[in-house]
Amino acid sequence: MTAALVCGGASAQANPLDAFGYGARAVGLGGAATAVSTDVAANYYNPAGLAAAEHLRLDLGYAFVRPALTMNGGDQNVDDSRGFQGGVALPGELFGRRVGFSLGLHLPDERVSRIRALPERQPRWVLWDNRPQRVVISSSVAFETLDNLFVGAGLTYLANTGGTLDIRGDVGLFDVELTRLDSAVDVDLAAVRYVTAGALYVGEGWRLGLCYRQDFSLKLDLDVRVNGAVLSAPGVPVVPEGLFQLRSLNQTLYSPQQVFVGAAFDIERWRVSADLGWLDWSRFPTPTARLELELDLAPLNFDLPLPAEPIAPGFHDIIVPRLGLEYRAIEAPWGRLDLRGGGFYEPSPAPDQPGATNYVDSDKWAAALGMGLALADPSGVLPHPVQLDVGAQVIRMTPRTYLKDDPADPIGDFTAEGWALGITAGLGFDF
Amino acid sequence: MASLGCAAGGDAGDGGSNLPERGFAGYTRVLAADEAPLQPVEKPDGVALGDPFARVVDGRVELYVSLCPDGVPCRIAVATSADGRAFGPLETVAEDPAGLTEPYVVGDVFYAVRGEGAALVSGRLDGTDVRAVLEEPGARLGSPSAVDGRLFFTREADGAQALRHAELDTGHVFPDPLVVEHRPADWTPPAILQPEIRRATTGAGRSVYRMVYAGRPGGGDADLAFAAAFEGGAFSDWPFDPALGGDPDEFAPSNIRFGARYLLYFARPGGRLGLAERVADNPTESF
Numbered sequence: 001m002t003a004a005l006v007c008g009g010a011s012a013q014a015n016p017l018d019a020f021g022y023g024a025r026a027v028g029l030g031g032a033a034t035a036v037s038t039d040v041a042a043n044y045y046n047p048a049g050l051a052a053a054e055h056l057r058l059d060l061g062y063a064f065v066r067p068a069l070t071m072n073g074g075d076q077n078v079d080d081s082r083g084f085q086g087g088v089a090l091p092g093e094l095f096g097r098r099v100g101f102s103l104g105l106h107l108p109d110e111r112v113s114r115i116r117a118l119p120e121r122q123p124r125w126v127l128w129d130n131r132p133q134r135v136v137i138s139s140s141v142a143f144e145t146l147d148n149l150f151v152g153a154g155l156t157y158l159a160n161t162g163g164t165l166d167i168r169g170d171v172g173l174f175d176v177e178l179t180r181l182d183s184a185v186d187v188d189l190a191a192v193r194y195v196t197a198g199a200l201y202v203g204e205g206w207r208l209g210l211c212y213r214q215d216f217s218l219k220l221d222l223d224v225r226v227n228g229a230v231l232s233a234p235g236v237p238v239v240p241e242g243l244f245q246l247r248s249l250n251q252t253l254y255s256p257q258q259v260f261v262g263a264a265f266d267i268e269r270w271r272v273s274a275d276l277g278w279l280d281w282s283r284f285p286t287p288t289a290r291l292e293l294e295l296d297l298a299p300l301n302f303d304l305p306l307p308a309e310p311i312a313p314g315f316h317d318i319i320v321p322r323l324g325l326e327y328r329a330i331e332a333p334w335g336r337l338d339l340r341g342g343g344f345y346e347p348s349p350a351p352d353q354p355g356a357t358n359y360v361d362s363d364k365w366a367a368a369l370g371m372g373l374a375l376a377d378p379s380g381v382l383p384h385p386v387q388l389d390v391g392a393q394v395i396r397m398t399p400r401t402y403l404k405d406d407p408a409d410p411i412g413d414f415t416a417e418g419w420a421l422g423i424t425a426g427l428g429f430d431f
Numbered sequence: 432m433a434s435l436g437c438a439a440g441g442d443a444g445d446g447g448s449n450l451p452e453r454g455f456a457g458y459t460r461v462l463a464a465d466e467a468p469l470q471p472v473e474k475p476d477g478v479a480l481g482d483p484f485a486r487v488v489d490g491r492v493e494l495y496v497s498l499c500p501d502g503v504p505c506r507i508a509v510a511t512s513a514d515g516r517a518f519g520p521l522e523t524v525a526e527d528p529a530g531l532t533e534p535y536v537v538g539d540v541f542y543a544v545r546g547e548g549a550a551l552v553s554g555r556l557d558g559t560d561v562r563a564v565l566e567e568p569g570a571r572l573g574s575p576s577a578v579d580g581r582l583f584f585t586r587e588a589d590g591a592q593a594l595r596h597a598e599l600d601t602g603h604v605f606p607d608p609l610v611v612e613h614r615p616a617d618w619t620p621p622a623i624l625q626p627e628i629r630r631a632t633t634g635a636g637r638s639v640y641r642m643v644y645a646g647r648p649g650g651g652d653a654d655l656a657f658a659a660a661f662e663g664g665a666f667s668d669w670p671f672d673p674a675l676g677g678d679p680d681e682f683a684p685s686n687i688r689f690g691a692r693y694l695l696y697f698a699r700p701g702g703r704l705g706l707a708e709r710v711a712d713n714p715t716e717s718f
Contacts, residue, residue, distance in 0.1 A: 070449075071449065071450065071451050071634075071713065072451050072634040072713055072715045073713070074448075074449025074450070074451070074712060074713030075448075075449055076448060076449060076450075077448045077449070122450070123450055123451065401635045402635065403635055403637060406667050407639050407640070407659035407660050407661045407666075407667050408455075408657065408658055408659040408666070408667040408668060408669045408670070410453070410455060410456065410669065410670060410671065411450075411451055411453070412451060412453045412633050412634055412715060412716065413633035413634050413635030413636075413637050413715075414451040414633075414634040414635055414715055415634065415635050
């Protein structure tokens, strides 16, 4: 069910959609959906599948994920991720070839957007803690190039955040009554887009899919400017035209470029799907704010210390295998019932943290269960069965111990582990 | 301090809650005048208290001190508390004609300084078997800490003071003084004063030597600071030292973890004691 953002989909990135997959069917398959997604979820897993869909499809759904991430047994109280998901997929024919178009939407119901920048020394589940709650819009097109060979591409839009705090006025050096400051705040949400592209071949009883997703980075840029005079007495400036400027550049959400290969085989009532993905985490930029400072208090001579450059996180690429099973349990005039199961293993891209940084992450094992129930409309108003899908997934972040080189490190040694439990449900209407 | 409090003890608004805390940061003084902490141990007339050493036994805090009545040699006394703040009456543990100060207790054995520092002694908490474990005429020995068969102490001679260590069994003094490696531009006192060293266990189960000490950078009032070492050799200073500073003289610190609270006892001018505490969301260092 539901709409889509990107294909492939890593399981524990900063985005809640990436973290838990997209759509109840795909969740129930452990995310092994590169070769089998033909509904709105194809926006996420492989847009080429949109041209292989049979009917116009409207999806409405809801996803909920509850992480329980700890450090030395202390729950980090990482927020739940939840939100409405929906979209429409429009397959058709053009010049004798199949085509498809889809529009997807993810709408968090707690916050439209959430961002925060943390000092690099502060421990955080780096791929979860800063989970932005963002509105995400995605659109994809797909078409059939050769018989049964489909290609597709899509754009996903997210929002960058930038802001300026401008303060102007006079500051009294000895008398607070001389201080008069006017401030103005300007916040800007700018769209960021990235590309997803995929291919799908549908054979007799088997499918082969390939999907590429571009990397993207959402930034939080903040400017604080203070302009004005510093007065020792009314009308007596010590600094006639002072300036203090702070610029904070911070990356709040990053998803690596990735390639997923997927295959599926139908054996009687069974469908087996498998994905193998490469995620380019070695290009992960530092998730810590970089500060630029400027101070001009002429004729006074003050120098600001240069802020330290953030330490490179040193992540590495990973290979992620996924496996899904789907069993057609019932097929009858009133509808059908599919049972699903799956899982994946995702090694952590994060290195040990023996120094000042504390970017916490660990290997992830996931198990998933799901079901799909298609019910024919006895009134005949709806031309095709209504599709109800439910997928549940549990992700185990295995215990990982962090040892510090410095015996007096402010954080010290610690162990991190966690769970994430989620459920996604949706209704699909075919027309 | 502020940045450390955020880093080590952030809450949900700071980007996380229950973050690991080692008990190096965020101490708040508990003022005797306001809340009557240590009241029974607080300075009675004509008596000076100093050199606190705290430990937790059976869920209670035992606070050993140097008790020095006017005109009488100091002795070692102890008071206990259920909360680490309000203590019962002082009871004498051990005394010596030359005086005993700077107690350190392991099991049922205490270590202390005899007289003006001519010797370090040990004895049982019932006051028996008091004997010298290290002597050096002409030097002033102080601040014993017995850890893992080693005796850490300070040695002052010819105007120079250093942190040293010796084998407890043999009395062999290792020749090289121990140092605290300070980072450039950090708070850097010229000498390590009244150190207390304990064996601690980190949040990952690793063993570490944990030291709290006093220092007087620039020769002014003493601040309290932390350092740590894996092997008990070269100590690294805690980068946000001093952990407690800015107030008039505070020295001779003793640090314990009491449940989720880190307690820092220290001596103050006038023969009085002080206490600072940090209530941790997720205390990770055990000692």
